[in-house]
Amino acid sequence: MSAAAEPFDAAVAESLLAFWTDAGVDAMLLDEAVDRIEAGKFVAPARPAPPALAAVAAPPSRAANASADFGPAVARARELAAAAQDLESLAAAIAAFEGCPLRYEGATKAVVFRGDPKAPLVIIGEGPGADEDAQGLPFVGRAGKLLDRMLAAAGLTDRVLITNTVFWRPPGNRTPTPAEQAICAPFLERIVQLVQPKMLLLAGGASAKSVLKREEGILSLRGRWFEWRSADGSLELPAMPTLHPAFLLRQPGAKKKAWIDLLTLTERLDRPERPL
Ligand code: URA
Numbered sequence: 001m002s003a004a005a006e007p008f009d010a011a012v013a014e015s016l017l018a019f020w021t022d023a024g025v026d027a028m029l030l031d032e033a034v035d036r037i038e039a040g041k042f043v044a045p046a047r048p049a050p051p052a053l054a055a056v057a058a059p060p061s062r063a064a065n066a067s068a069d070f071g072p073a074v075a076r077a078r079e080l081a082a083a084a085q086d087l088e089s090l091a092a093a094i095a096a097f098e099g100c101p102l103r104y105e106g107a108t109k110a111v112v113f114r115g116d117p118k119a120p121l122v123i124i125g126e127g128p129g130a131d132e133d134a135q136g137l138p139f140v141g142r143a144g145k146l147l148d149r150m151l152a153a154a155g156l157t158d159r160v161l162i163t164n165t166v167f168w169r170p171p172g173n174r175t176p177t178p179a180e181q182a183i184c185a186p187f188l189e190r191i192v193q194l195v196q197p198k199m200l201l202l203a204g205g206a207s208a209k210s211v212l213k214r215e216e217g218i219l220s221l222r223g224r225w226f227e228w229r230s231a232d233g234s235l236e237l238p239a240m241p242t243l244h245p246a247f248l249l250r251q252p253g254a255k256k257k258a259w260i261d262l263l264t265l266t267e268r269l270d271r272p273e274r275p276l
Pocket of ligand 1: 125126127128129132137138139140141143144164246
């Protein structure tokens with residue numbers, strides 16, 4: 001015997017939602033992340049790319065495990081990124097880009113970068129969280145405040161530009177999928193090309209794996225130097241993965257490792273002539 005459905009009461013629903021919001025619940029999620037690209041439910045509303053660009057295959061790397069056809073979205077992102085001649089127009093192009101499914105999963109705005117447009121160091125995090133989504137700037141929540149304190153202690157304040165592998169908040173702060181990162185990658189790469197930094201710091205496993213196209217965990221990658229190369233081969237930079245500040249908030253005992261990474265990087269930045 002099934003219970004009769006209660007009539008919908010908007011006031012009750014509103015009060016329940018307010019209760020959940022007060023309790024810190026800011027997204028409705030299933031237990032498993034829904035990969036809308038893979039499920040074939042997401043059709044990027046971007047304009048069709050010209051034939052030469054549409055033929056560009058999705059990058060084979062980690063993104064290869066998302067079998068659905070997001071190649072056109074990547075191609076469109078590449079086209080828009082290449083057309084942007086400065087960071088301001090690039091940020092506007094990203095904000096107008098309709099090809100990333102994250103945009104339609106609860107994010108309120110694009111979060112692109114903060115910091116010095118000519119910084120010698122670009123820091124790449126995973127993706128915006130709730131505070132970043134609210135303010136439209138990366139790393140402004142608790143993890144960002146810790147990052148800022150670490151940068152200040154290392155003498156790096158005002159010498160960094162901070163961005164992420166994806167530019168819209170993944171719902172519930174889940175890790176962005178390789179497909180979402182692949183779609184945003186042309187924009188990220190263009191940010192790096194326009195800034196022309198001396199090196200990259202990759203905060204957390206999701207950033208390190210995506211940017212360096214590696215499969216190892218962050219505890220094995222951190223503190224090591226890798227060579228990052230832009231897709232067109234025009235730029236090569238040293239890149240160091242490190243632990244994500246959000247992880248350090250949960251595991252304060254790991255701060256020492258992240259601090260060593262930051263000092264190693266700062267040493268190379270300030271004394272490039274010294275042997276590694
Ligand atoms: N974590 C990230 O990886 N990026 C942000 O911008 C904020 C938190």
